[in-house]
Amino acid sequence: MKYGLVGASGRMGGxxxxxFAAHELCYTLDVTGETSEGVPEVLIDFSQPSALGTTIAVAGRYSCSLVLGTTGLSEAQLEEVKDLGRSVPVVQSFNFAAGVTLFKMILREFGPLFSDWDVEICETHHNKKKDAPSGTAILLRDALGRDCPAHSLRMGGVPGDHSVIFASEGEVFSLTHRAISRSVFAYGALRAAEFAVAAQPGFYSFEEVLTCRRKTS
Structure with missing residues (x-):
């Protein structure tokens, strides 16, 4: 598989x-400039929201799939990504850890059982992360289907911790996902890339990748 990478010099890019060592990196874009040694089948972007316009242009130029893991995107930017999905396969998620997808599914299924409990979200990330609350906290809140506070800590080198805490008058119940290494997100991106290069044009979630739900032409 030939792939391109936006933010190649960043920590997640590395x-x-x-x-992706078994695959061919043929296009890179980062703060030092652009390099191209072929046509990518899929473009990977885990960089910054400010790079999105260029990322969309590159995916359009090469008519390649896009795997987008950038967080902090605005609603308008998400609409641009969905528009791109009309012409190429796009997999977008704020978190490419399989465990977070399971977390979402659990909240969606069982969250309504706690509708009369207080609920809050706590998330911790490394001190270089700019957006708060995290994209994952927003995903979890959306899965709950109810508005609730989200508390953010930015400390050290934490890849990502997320807890959803429910409390009634007599008990507390919590669910936690902890990323131990950034590699979990890279493995998820690889799975998404392999899915995308075989998919029809469309806008896909990581949950659809894990359940292999491709759109039909």
């Missing part, structure tokens, strides 16, 4: 290159 992790993606390590996990």
């Amino acid at each position: 992790e993606i290159q390590r996990i």
